[in-house]
Amino acid sequence: MNRERKPLAGQRLGLFGRGGSGKSTCAVLLAKALARAGYTVNVVDADSTNEGLSQALGADRTPDSLLDWFGGTVFSGGRVTCPVDDPVPMAGAHVAPEQLPDRFVGRTPEGIRVFLAGKVGLLGPGAGCDGPMTKIARDFAFEPAGAAPVTVVDFKAGIEDASRGVVTSLDWVIVVMDPSYAGVRAAVIMKLLLDQMRAGVPPATRHLASPELVALTRRTFQEARTQGVLYVLNKVPDNDTEHFLWQRLLEVEIQVVASIREDASLRQAWLEGAPLYSATAEAEAAKIVRALEQERGGCAEKPAAESAAEPESH
Ligand SMILES: Nc1ncnc2c1ncn2[C@@H]1O[C@H](COP(=O)(O)OP(=O)(O)O)[C@@H](O)[C@H]1O
Ligand SMILES: [Mg+2]
Incomplete structure (x- = not known):
């Protein structure tokens, strides 16, 4: 299939979960599975605290932060401002390859590109606001010519x-x-939050100063591109635990698309700061890709007018 017409080209996937649940592990496995499935892949490290994603991906360098590229935080008078919930789109957030110097891009042997939003600790004491990094994670898009990349965003915990x-x-x-x-x-x-968003529950805006910002925030949520949520189990030690969790999740109408086992080789790679390799874990990540492609396939088969008129089905 032509890369540009593949179902996930141009899609943005964000990973969430508790600290240590395996977001970064899944980001790596998913990026590899996407590359293997023939996609152009960008990974954005949007965790303002933890390090090691570039190493886990096997990238040729830990890239310099996009925060530097965009001119620093509000503390140094840059373009990227606080507060964290500022709904105003960031100027110049869509970046072409010829604009961005090599030091801001890591590359893996599979051709996956790695970007880093920024790390709070490196900004020194007193600069603990990570709103600017979150804003970069929200708005940054790297736009090479040709096939639109799939972007995997690895968020911080919580x-x-x-x-x-x-x-x-x-x-x-x-x-x-x-x-x-x-x-x-x-x-x-997370399911509740997304269900509310999709049902049109208005976002919190009382903290925003101006009516313009309130209106912009409401519009942003109304026009959100979010299509759905997928759930992944990680660090599953045995069949009994898996069965128990599947039952618990079915009771709350959550279906798991992939179940990654506790895997000594993954733990060891994170211990050493080395690239992750696990055929079984990658096979589970491939299920995430297939599930997403199926969801997209379902949308793509409908003529535009018909799908616009239909009520939300997922
Ligand atoms: N499938 C797994 N098997 C064994 N250990 C894992 C697995 N996934 C994650 N880990 C361990 O858990 C730690 C946290 O994983 P990580 O992906 O960094 O979580 P997060 O990004 O959610 O904080 C890793 O350093 C590693 O030791
Ligand atoms: Mg992480």
């Missing part, structure tokens, strides 16, 4: 980036669960 406007720029949300009660609850809360 729910806050998902509840912010950042989620509006994602086509698909992927929730990663560790085998725990809290892992399941995190998925339930």
Whole structure:
């Protein structure tokens, strides 16, 4: 199939979940599975705290931060401002390859490009606001000529980036669960949040100063490109645990698309800061790609007018 016409070309996928659940692990596995399926792939490291994603991907360098490229945070008078929920689109966020110097782009042997939004610690004491990085994660798009890339965004732990406007720029949300009660609850809360968004519940705007910003925030949520949520289990130790979790999740109408086993080689790679390799885990990640392609296939088969008139089905 022509790369440009592949179902996930141009789509933006964001990973969410508790700290340590395996977001970055899934980001790596998913990026590899997408590359293997013939996609052009961009990975954006949008976790303002943890390091090591470039190494886990096997990239040729840890790229310099896009925060530097965009001129720093508001603290240094740059283009990327706080507050964290500023709905105003970032100027110049769509970047062509000839604009961006090599030091801002990592490359893996599979040709996956890696970008880094920024790390809070490196900005020094007193510069703890990571709103600018979140804004980069929301708006940055690298646009090479030819096939539109699939963009995988690896977020920091927790729910806050998902509840912010950042989620509006994602086509698909992927929730990663560790085998725990809290892992399941995190998925339930994410489902609730996305269901509310899709039902048109207006976003919180009381913190915004001007009526223009309130209107812009409401419009951003109304026009959100978010199409759905997929759920992935990670670090599953055995069949009994898997069965238990599947049952618990079915009770809350959550279906799991992939179940990644606890895998000594993955743990070891993270320990050493080395590239991740696991055929079994990559096979699970390929299921995520197939599930997304099926969802997209379902949309693409409908004529535009008909699908616009239909009620939301997922
Ligand atoms: N499938 C797995 N099998 C074994 N260990 C894993 C697996 N996934 C993640 N880990 C371990 O959990 C840690 C956190 O994973 P990571 O992907 O960095 O989580 P997150 O990005 O959600 O914080 C890793 O450093 C690794 O030790
Ligand atoms: Mg991570």
